[in-house]
Amino acid sequence: MRDLGDIQTVGVVGAGTMGAGIAQVAATAGYDVVMRDVETEFVEDGFDRIEDSLDRLASRDELADDPDAVVDRITGTTELADLAAADFVVEAAVEDMAVKRDVFADLDDAVPDDVALATNTSTLSITTIAAATDREDRVVGLHFMNPVPVMKGVEVVVGEKTSEDAVGLAHDFAADLGKETWESDDKPGFVTNRILMPWINEGVRAYDEGVASKADVDKGMKLGTNVPMGPLELADHIGLDVCLDASETLHEELGDRYKPAYLLRRKVDAGDLGKKTGEGFYEYE
Template identity: 75%
Template sequence: MRSLSDVETVGVVGAGTMGNGIAQVAAAAGYDVVMRDIERSFVDDGLDSIDDSLSRLADEDALSESPETIRGRLTGTTDLGDLADADLVVEAAVEDVDVKREIFADLDEITDDDVVLATNTSTLSITTIAAATERPELVVGVHFMNPVPIMDGVEVVVGEHTADEVTALAHEFAADLDKETWESDDKPGFVTNRVLMPWINEGIRAFDEGVATRDDLDRGMKLGTNVPMGPLELADHIGLDICLDASQTLHEELGDRYKPAYLLKRKVDAGKLGKKTGEGFYEYE
């Protein structure tokens, strides 16, 4: 396998919220980045999001280089074959195990045999995804937090076959992106979502049952437990559809204590997905 010093080009599969965030922080850390999605409009939207984010960070004097310099390291594509020369690949596609396994099988064919393939999955089994390849020892989880350019943490997830050297590389890569890491075994939900999703769902149930108003529920959790966001506000920022997908996966794996709240499902069915659609539990500009 390649060491971090060998990594010059990072491939990112997926140009959505997580993919373009990962691409941005990798480019800001000095890596050349090739970001791929299945449609050109998705790629363009991802690049536009990066431009907007870099502009905001520049206004806050939070960049060590100009947005133009960082943006110059980024290339967008719809051809997975353009990742053939990547020295490390991070997949951030839709949270669907069949989709991810197909991507990893293709990456296994396209990339060199010693390239580490990482997945940004937040709930799915690293071992199951890795089984689609001929190099399961080189597959690892690197679960970035949203929004990637702002959040400091990355969860490194170790599959059944993940080599110790690959786990170490994942920690080193995240640190090079100015992130702090913690490690989880390949169990459903890992650390973050295993604890977070029941908290969010119980907050939604409490609101739905009239325990408190929306504002009082979130304010009570912030003031009472010293978290920066209450469960309803945080769910809006994560995306209610993402919370629902994660909760459903955990419900299947771990039982009824992870059952999604009814109001969460209703909001998603109504297309009220949170901040990204302008309305969830709160309304946004």
Template identity: 75%
Template sequence: MSDSLDSLQTVGVVGAGTMGSGIAQVAAMNGYDVVLRDIEEEFVENGFETIEDSLDRFVANDDLTESEAEETLDRITGTTQLADLADADLVVEAAVEEIEIKQDIFADLDDMADPETVLATNTSTLSITTIASATDRPEKVVGIHFMNPVPIMEGVEVVVGEKTDEEVVDLAHAFSEAVGKTTWESDDKPGFVANRILMPWINEGIRAFDEGVATKEDIDRGMKLGTNVPMGPLELADHIGLDICLHASETLHEELGDRYKPAYLLKRKVEADDLGKKTGKGFYEYD
């Protein structure tokens, strides 16, 4: 395909977890055909359940009609075969945050997809340039970092690798806007804009709680009322997933030094498998 939004009809998504299913949903809601792939049928089915639950909430809130929700689901095809993404005009990878896994996926995509197909990664902290080095088309690799939860959050971070073509960057912005998002752009530096600033904020909130500065409720309330953010650091960490926060913090700590060192209590919570909303308990408890 050319690096033009007009020629983009089918979007491939690699990974049917929280982020991948969300990306598939917003693409399908905005008229794109989507091929959603994961390594096991169970994961694909879980992704569809997540999408169906999200669409049900949209319908309940009168943001979609029943028929629009059904049409959205009809546009999504699930698969366990990476080869089924061969005809996609754009592929967005949303697999786990492990550089080796992402490089393996991109090497396979590079072999399989048309040479002109743009390959995007939803990574939140890992180097676009390093991921692109696994391909013979680094100029066609770009970061399209959606925020969580994808169907609700408005922002998308477009990340420019060392060799990413300007036309590919333009396509990343245009596609993100076509699925209802507002973009900002970052160079390929550790953590980009969002997590470079967010992770120290979350970790300092956790340290303040651990050191008895205030209750978790007052820390979150103070940050919401004092800085006009919708969630405080502990509530947001639970929402993101404490394991994801820890992994991002460790990556940034390795790249940028001690100012990004993960809070001790964050490590302890992850070791106890209290990961936030997804496990029913983090800093708060959930149904």
């Protein structure tokens, strides 16, 4: 298996919010990046996200490199075969087990055998995803936090057959991107979402049941527990659809204590998904 010193080109599957963010931080760290999505439009949207993010960072003097130089290190494609040039691959497709298993089966054919494959899943089993390949020992969870260019943490998740070398590579790669890591076993929700999703859901219930206004639910948690965002603000930031998907997965795996809040589901059904749609629990420009 290739180690950190062998990695020059990073493949990223998915050009959405997470995939574009991962491509950006890898390119900022000096790697060449191949960013792939299924439609040219999605790839172009990914570049728009990256350019906007780089401009914001540059305006705050938080970017050491020239934004254009970072973008120039990223190649967009719709062809999975173009990832054959990658020395390490991070998948950031939609949070759907069938989709991820299909992607990993295809990656197994497209990418050289000695290349490790990482998945950015936030709740799904690494072991089940890895079983779609013939390289289960080289599949590892690498769960970035949103927004990727800003958040410093990355969760490394160890599947049933993930090798120590693959785990070490995941830690080393994340550190090379300027991130700090923690490690989780392949249990539902891992560390972050296992704890975070019930917290968000209970915040939604408290507001829905009239315990406090949405502003006071968030203010109380921020001032009372020293977190930077309250549960409703954070849900809007993550995306209410993402929170609902994660909660449903945990509910299925771990029982009723993870049942999604009714108002969360209603908001998603209404298409109010948070900051990305302009309205969630709060309104955004």
